[in-house]
Amino acid sequence: MAHVDKQMISFFVTTNCNLDCVYCYTNKKDGTHKNQTLDFDFAKAAIDDYFGTSYAKHIRFQGAGEPTTNIDLVKKILTYAKSLTHEEVTSEIQTNACFSIDVAKWIAKNIDNIWASCDGLPSIQNHNRPFLSGGGSSDVFERNIKYLVTNAKKMVGIRCTITGANVNIQKECIDYYHSLGIKYVWVDPIFPKVGELEGENTLDLMVFAKEFLDAVKHAESLGIEYGSILTCNFDRSCNYACRACLPVPHVTTDGYISACDMALYGNDKDHMNLFYYGRWNRDSKTIEYDSEKITYLRSRTVANIKHCNSCPAKHNCCGYCPGEVLNETHDYFGRKRQVCPAIRWLFTNMTNKQKKYTYTHP
Numbered sequence: 001m002a003h004v005d006k007q008m009i010s011f012f013v014t015t016n017c018n019l020d021c022v023y024c025y026t027n028k029k030d031g032t033h034k035n036q037t038l039d040f041d042f043a044k045a046a047i048d049d050y051f052g053t054s055y056a057k058h059i060r061f062q063g064a065g066e067p068t069t070n071i072d073l074v075k076k077i078l079t080y081a082k083s084l085t086h087e088e089v090t091s092e093i094q095t096n097a098c099f100s101i102d103v104a105k106w107i108a109k110n111i112d113n114i115w116a117s118c119d120g121l122p123s124i125q126n127h128n129r130p131f132l133s134g135g136g137s138s139d140v141f142e143r144n145i146k147y148l149v150t151n152a153k154k155m156v157g158i159r160c161t162i163t164g165a166n167v168n169i170q171k172e173c174i175d176y177y178h179s180l181g182i183k184y185v186w187v188d189p190i191f192p193k194v195g196e197l198e199g200e201n202t203l204d205l206m207v208f209a210k211e212f213l214d215a216v217k218h219a220e221s222l223g224i225e226y227g228s229i230l231t232c233n234f235d236r237s238c239n240y241a242c243r244a245c246l247p248v249p250h251v252t253t254d255g256y257i258s259a260c261d262m263a264l265y266g267n268d269k270d271h272m273n274l275f276y277y278g279r280w281n282r283d284s285k286t287i288e289y290d291s292e293k294i295t296y297l298r299s300r301t302v303a304n305i306k307h308c309n310s311c312p313a314k315h316n317c318c319g320y321c322p323g324e325v326l327n328e329t330h331d332y333f334g335r336k337r338q339v340c341p342a343i344r345w346l347f348t349n350m351t352n353k354q355k356k357y358t359y360t361h362p
């Protein structure tokens with residue numbers, strides 16, 4: 001499946017998190033969005049609207065912080081979604097997997113697709129992803145992953161951030177995931193946080209691409225699917241890069257409907273403003289949608305992106321992740337220049353089999 005096929009309603013459950021990752025993209029460190037929790041009435045209205053207009057009955061729990069720090073709200077939202085669909089709803093979570101064993105048991109039993117964030121070998125995980133209270137998170141992470149791999153109702157995968165610390169040891173990290181029983185891994189080269197400039201926190205993406213392809217071959221030999229944000233639409237020919245261009249709803253803690261995982265706070269009124277296409281009205285208990293923004297978001301087809309017109313990968317990239325592009329260029333149709341040679345090189349050098357993914361990018 002291609003990334004653009006991932007259609008669902010996402011809930012940014014809470015801004016609270018029990019970790020203190022060195023690259024956290026959620027503005028957690030500046031404290032401007034502390035202790036925000038999604039309004040349950042807003043979540044219900046968003047589900048009513050989405051299920052009323054979409055064939056997809058898939059719900060997802062995400063940031064801005066760690067969703068399991070408010071597991072009661074996750075349970076309430078899932079129960080409500082099930083009540084509307086005769087239990088047919090499917091569910092997904094992106095989590096740091098550093099929770100109690102009781103939470104692990106509930107997730108294993110109730111969530112279909114479990115994506116756990118991990119940066120590879122315990123030494124890197126402990127450095128990059130320590131607990132807020134201090135100390136490495138690797139031991140708790142490993143305990144929970146082993147439990148989930150054995151007991152999950154459907155699947156458990158890893159979402160890994162690639163930095164200078166792990167770009168050259170992707171194969172060793174795959175061996176580690178294999179030892180935990182993992183079969184699905186997606187990696188993303190680190191990208192600048194919202195508000196940072198293009199170039200900050202970035203890697204040499206050709207170095208990444210070459211190491212990545214070696215890692216794909218190694219993963220294949222172990223029966224593991226290994227994908228990256230650069231290859232996430234290689235699976236099939238598309239016109240859009242992401243669901244952000246359709247758009248589908250991401251329900252924020254501050255009362256907005258966002259199109260993108262990177263657009264977390266509608267109240268910030270920054271250069272990501274384009275992605276907020278709905279607003280919760282607490283008085284009327286309804287969501288007001290901005291039809292002009294929806295039309296504009298939909299206009300980012302690959303045919304409308306000039307610099308992609310003669311690219312050989314154009315129908316399997318479609319202008320790349322619009323969230324990163326808008327953040328780093330302030331232009332929805334802009335170009336994140338350093339990704340293009342890496343995407344084209346991978347598109348040319350990967351086999352058709354290596355371009356196929358069972359589960360879409362988390």
Ligand code: SF4
Nearest residue numbers: 017019021024065096
């Ligand atoms: S787990 Fe996510 S939200 Fe929490 S500190 Fe790490 S990157 Fe930030």
Ligand code: SF4
Nearest residue numbers: 242260261321322323
């Ligand atoms: S960050 Fe990129 S890939 Fe993710 S939802 Fe936003 S536009 Fe899509």
Ligand code: SF4
Nearest residue numbers: 308311314317319340
């Ligand atoms: S690789 Fe670059 S030029 Fe080619 S489709 Fe992607 S963004 Fe456009």
